[in-house]
Amino acid sequence: MSGSNDHIGGEARRYGKATIGEAAARLHAGGLVAVPTETVYGLAADSTNASAVAEIYRTKGRPDFNPLIVHVPDMVAARRLGRLNDLAACFAEALWPGPLTLVVPKSEDCPVAAAVTAGLDTIALRCPAHPVMRELLEVSGLFLAAPSANRSGGISPTTADHVARSLGEKAPMILDGGPCTQGIESTIVAIADDHYRILRPGPVTEARLTEIVGKPPSGETSGKIEAPGQMSSHYAPSKPLRLNALSAMTDEYLIGFGPVSGDRNLSPDADLAEAASYLFAALHYADGSGKPRIAVAPIPGEGIGIALNDRLIRAATPA
Ligand code: TXA
Ligand code: MG
Numbered sequence: 001m002s003g004s005n006d007h008i009g010g011e012a013r014r015y016g017k018a019t020i021g022e023a024a025a026r027l028h029a030g031g032l033v034a035v036p037t038e039t040v041y042g043l044a045a046d047s048t049n050a051s052a053v054a055e056i057y058r059t060k061g062r063p064d065f066n067p068l069i070v071h072v073p074d075m076v077a078a079r080r081l082g083r084l085n086d087l088a089a090c091f092a093e094a095l096w097p098g099p100l101t102l103v104v105p106k107s108e109d110c111p112v113a114a115a116v117t118a119g120l121d122t123i124a125l126r127c128p129a130h131p132v133m134r135e136l137l138e139v140s141g142l143f144l145a146a147p148s149a150n151r152s153g154g155i156s157p158t159t160a161d162h163v164a165r166s167l168g169e170k171a172p173m174i175l176d177g178g179p180c181t182q183g184i185e186s187t188i189v190a191i192a193d194d195h196y197r198i199l200r201p202g203p204v205t206e207a208r209l210t211e212i213v214g215k216p217p218s219g220e221t222s223g224k225i226e227a228p229g230q231m232s233s234h235y236a237p238s239k240p241l242r243l244n245a246l247s248a249m250t251d252e253y254l255i256g257f258g259p260v261s262g263d264r265n266l267s268p269d270a271d272l273a274e275a276a277s278y279l280f281a282a283l284h285y286a287d288g289s290g291k292p293r294i295a296v297a298p299i300p301g302e303g304i305g306i307a308l309n310d311r312l313i314r315a316a317t318p319a
Pocket of ligand 2: 156
């Protein structure tokens with residue numbers, strides 16, 4: 001079955017031994033499977049199968065210049081695909097499995113399909129912590145390319161239902177492992193010799209990265225886009241979104257934080273990690289509400305708040 005995605009119309013199937021076995025078989029046959037990770041649900045395919053990878057781009061409507069993250073079970077697998085220097089290994093040892101993606105040079109005989117890296121000579125590697133994704137990696141024995149399981153540019157999915165609604169008819173088999181705990185995509189770090197840069201803020205904060213390797217990220221930017229997927233409009237609901245709102249106008253659905261309560265509060269206790277875990281779910285609710293506009297309360301730009309504000313600013317930018 002070359003690349004054809006023999007899907008079952010986005011039906012969410014509760015995770016278990018039988019469904020993992022079925023998902024692994026679909027992946028081996030070149031199909032796609034939506035699978036929970038600790039950050040967001042991913043749309044997985046065998047990264048070494050070019051037609052399966054092409055099906056990921058088609059299903060998401062994703063531009064082909066935007067490369068994919070490859071998920072691996074451990075460091076041994078990571079070293080098969082990429083060249084991890086001491087700095088990369090230091091991050092990996094401290095933070096894997098977990099919500100950290102490392103962009104490193106591809107290995108010489110890297111077996112992933114060319115479309116995965118969109119022509120770059122680097123590869124994005126992540127060793128996820130979620131038990132369902134880990135089991136799928138183990139049972140399938142594959143290196144899984146997996147972007148977030150939403151239509152390109154849309155709100156990221158943190159439940160099986162979000163995947164079904166975002167991909168609609170095109171949704172493949174969805175392994176339902178409940179809501180994602182972190183709720184925001186992995187921190188992406190690019191490794192260059194003895195320094196590193198944060199390409200996408202996420203659950204692993206700059207302070208934590210600095211603590212691990214004893215030095216901060218380098219601020220230098222090279223001018224060219226280094227995480228091609230970090231488009232200015234992204235994670236976007238279908239309605240206009242207003243930031244830093246202290247109260248709602250009559251036609252707005254207000255997503256609150258801390259003392260700004262709103263229709264739904266990301267964290268009444270103003271806990272940023274809790275807010276991150278609910279952010280995309282709240283945007284999905286707001287998008288599905290009867291109100292034509294969305295407003296979001298101010299969120300402090302510190303720690304994980306940096307990643308929250310990064311997603312919100314893109315969500316508020318019209319395509
Ligand atoms: O938490 C996550 O990372 C989730 C889960 C499913 O693992 N995945 C995810 O994938 O967020 P996606 O495709 O939505 O975002 C991947 C990002 C894009 O911004 C892409 O441009 C960047 O990773 N990327 C991938 N390969 C790259 C490379 N070689 N160099 C620079 N950026 C890269
Ligand atoms: Mg995404």
